Amino acid sequence: MSQHIEQLDKFPSTRYMGSKSKLLDSIWEVSKDFEFNSVLDLFSGSGVVGYMYKCHGKEVTSNDYMAMAATYAKALIENKDIVLSNRDVERILKQTDNDGFVERVFKDLYFTDDENRLIDNIRANIKRLRNPHKKAIAKAALIRACMKKRPRGIFTYTGQRYNDGRQDLRKTMEEQFREAVTVINEAVFDNGQQCVSTWADSLKLRKKHYDLVYIDPPYYTPQSDNEYVRRYHFVEGLARDWNGVDIQKETKTKKFKSYPTPFSTRDGAEEAFRAIFKKYADSILIVSYSSNSEPTKEEMLALLSEVKENVKVVPVDYTYSFGTRKSVKRNSVQEYLFVGW
Ligand SMILES: C[S@@+](CC[C@H](N)C(=O)[O-])C[C@H]1O[C@@H](n2cnc3c(N)ncnc32)[C@H](O)[C@@H]1O
Numbered sequence: 001m002s003q004h005i006e007q008l009d010k011f012p013s014t015r016y017m018g019s020k021s022k023l024l025d026s027i028w029e030v031s032k033d034f035e036f037n038s039v040l041d042l043f044s045g046s047g048v049v050g051y052m053y054k055c056h057g058k059e060v061t062s063n064d065y066m067a068m069a070a071t072y073a074k075a076l077i078e079n080k081d082i083v084l085s086n087r088d089v090e091r092i093l094k095q096t097d098n099d100g101f102v103e104r105v106f107k108d109l110y111f112t113d114d115e116n117r118l119i120d121n122i123r124a125n126i127k128r129l130r131n132p133h134k135k136a137i138a139k140a141a142l143i144r145a146c147m148k149k150r151p152r153g154i155f156t157y158t159g160q161r162y163n164d165g166r167q168d169l170r171k172t173m174e175e176q177f178r179e180a181v182t183v184i185n186e187a188v189f190d191n192g193q194q195c196v197s198t199w200a201d202s203l204k205l206r207k208k209h210y211d212l213v214y215i216d217p218p219y220y221t222p223q224s225d226n227e228y229v230r231r232y233h234f235v236e237g238l239a240r241d242w243n244g245v246d247i248q249k250e251t252k253t254k255k256f257k258s259y260p261t262p263f264s265t266r267d268g269a270e271e272a273f274r275a276i277f278k279k280y281a282d283s284i285l286i287v288s289y290s291s292n293s294e295p296t297k298e299e300m301l302a303l304l305s306e307v308k309e310n311v312k313v314v315p316v317d318y319t320y321s322f323g324t325r326k327s328v329k330r331n332s333v334q335e336y337l338f339v340g341w
Contacts, residue, residue, distance in 0.1 A: 001193045008055045010187040011076070012144065012180070015153045017231060020216060020288060023335065024052045026316045027214070027286065030337050034145030034210035034284050037193075042202050042276070043216045045228075047072045048194075051187075053214075059193035063205055065230060065259055066231035067239035068143055070199035074136035078197040080190035082133035084181050086139075091125060092138055093174065098124035105247065105254055109158040110150060110234060115173045119146065122177065123241065136197075137188075141180035143235045148176045155234040158252055182244050203262070203275055213280045216288040218261065220269045230256040266294045277340070282309040284341045291334035300338055 011020065020027065027049060038059045041050035047069065052060035054077055062073035062335065084092075102123070103116040110115040111119070121144050129135045141250070147153040151162035151169060163169055168176070198205065218226035229236060238243065245256035262268030273295065277285060284310065289300055304311045316335040 003057045004055050004191055005191055007187070007189050008052060010183075011051050012183040012187055013049055014046045014048075014144075015147070017228065018216070018218065018226075019046045019048060019108050021046070021048045021286070022335075023316055024048065024065075026286075026314070026337060028056065030286060030314055030339050031212065031284075034212065034341065036284060037307075038210045038212070040210040040213045040280075041216075042068050042205070043215060043218075044073050044197075045216070047076055049214055049216065054152060054193075054195055055193050055288055057191050057193065060195040061198060062196070062291050063198040063200055063202065065201045065261070066106055066232070066236055067199055068232060068236045069138050071139045071143065071239045072199050073197035075140040075184055076187050077195045078206070079133040079136065079187065080195075081186050082131060082135050082137070082183040083220055084134055084187055088129075088138075089132060089181055092122055093118075093177070094121075094125065094130075096121055096124050101242070106234065109252075110155060110238060111146075111173070111256060115149070117286065118177075123238070127241075137181065139185050139239060140184055141177055143238055144180035144184070145176035146235050146238065148180075149173055154165045154231050155253060155255070165330070170286070201259075201261075207279060210283050212281065212284040212286065214286045214288075215273075215276060217269070217272070219293040220254065220262045220263055220266055221292050221294065222266075226264065227258050230255060244277060252309040270295045270299065273300070274306070277303060277307045285339070287340075289336050289338060291336070297336060300336075302341040304338055311338065314340055 014189065039053045040063065041062045042063050044050050044062040044064040047062055050060045050073060054060045060077055062077045064070055098120040100120055102119045103113060106116060119142065126135055126138045148168045151160060151164065187191050208228035218228065220226065237256065247254050256323060285304065295303065301311055301313065314337045316337060
């Protein structure tokens with residue numbers, strides 16, 4: 001098992017909602033005393049937790065039901081040694097015939113006509129790449145560029161309302177794309193294991209044994225919006241090239257319907273936790289959760305105790321930023337790691 005801890009700093013930082021990039025030390029701290037090799041990151045999001053385990057030499061499977069998350073994991077976790085060369089980048093940026101889809105459908109919503117044309121051009125050239133990991137890097141870079149060029153990195157509103165003139169917004173889309181390729185290339189490494197990226201609903205993922213399963217679903221709270229698809233629909237659309245989704249033409253944002261997930265209701269979340277714990281009852285289970293979510297801490301402990309003899313809760317202090325429509329305020333929320341073994 002080869003360790004590459006120094007790689008961890010190379011993970012391309014993101015502002016992905018709910019990212020656990022600040023909790024990596026705590027997650028490793030509760031993991032390290034167990035003996036394990038295979039790890040499933042069942043709700044991978046930005047991919048940073050799976051990447052942390054990859055740096056520790058583990059055989060990581062990274063899963064999420066969003067194509068954009070699966071694309072990130074394919075480029076950064078599954079991928080061992082493929083990078084995009086300068087020649088590849090020039091080919092991807094070269095003017096080519098394209099379907100003009102983004103320019104047409106998203107006109108005047110998020111980006112300028114020129115930027116939309118560049119996005120369409122890159123999409124067309126990505127389709128010509130044959131190597132799946134090159135494709136994943138190029139797509140991940142395009143997604144990253146679009147998020148960086150977007151005030152707040154989200155697509156729940158149109159126009160430039162939150163444009164504060166910051167450096168990332170002043171760079172061109174092409175500059176952002178080139179920079180994204182560079183940071184992703186630098187984060188690629190081989191830890192000697194067969195790491196895998198999967199794109200599936202957590203409850204439908206084919207059953208297989210993993211020594212350790214890390215579980216970080218969307219937080220259900222009665223007040224907050226945890227809809228990933230609504231927030232990131234444009235970049236999620238890019239990741240799957242809008243295949244198999246219906247854009248809701250009447251919406252201002254031209255989003256498509258969110259994927260159904262049990263974690264959007266309280267009862268649904270409880271049932272889903274029960275099913276997931278049962279499915280992975282033979283694995284070490286680590287669950288991220290926070291004090292303002294439901295099921296409550298006590299209920300979660302009871303659920304875990306249904307399948308695990310030993311259960312503990314490790315509180316992790318963490319300042320969490322909550323964006324509301326009018327203000328962004330910092331709330332101190334208690335984060336927990338539930339561990340069952
Ligand atoms: C809290 S985030 C995970 C954050 C991640 N641990 C990180 O550090 O970036 C929750 C993730 O669950 C995914 N998700 C929601 N419902 C899902 C489901 N039913 N199956 C698989 N993934 C789901 C969302 O797409 C989102 O990426």
